Amino acid sequence: MEQKGSGLDDEARKEQSLLLKLGRYAAIGLEFPSAIVGGILLGYLLDLYFDTSPWLAISLTTTAFVGACIRLAQWVRRFPGEGQ
Numbered sequence: 001m002e003q004k005g006s007g008l009d010d011e012a013r014k015e016q017s018l019l020l021k022l023g024r025y026a027a028i029g030l031e032f033p034s035a036i037v038g039g040i041l042l043g044y045l046l047d048l049y050f051d052t053s054p055w056l057a058i059s060l061t062t063t064a065f066v067g068a069c070i071r072l073a074q075w076v077r078r079f080p081g082e083g084q
Helices: 002-050 055-078
Strands: none
Touching: 002 055
């Protein structure tokens, strides 16, 4: 009887592990493009306000892209060998 209980625990652990992995990948998948879109939007709005088109949009989009790449590298370093 004890083995059935441990089998369920292993199954629950695998399901939780799968959900955690899916959550992490979803966070990565949403964080990267949302940072870039945020840079584009903020740059566009600041360009409208300061009448500096397109310089703030270009610079903030580039900054957001670099920041998103750095953040992606942090995510990759944080979870080494998980795909194996």
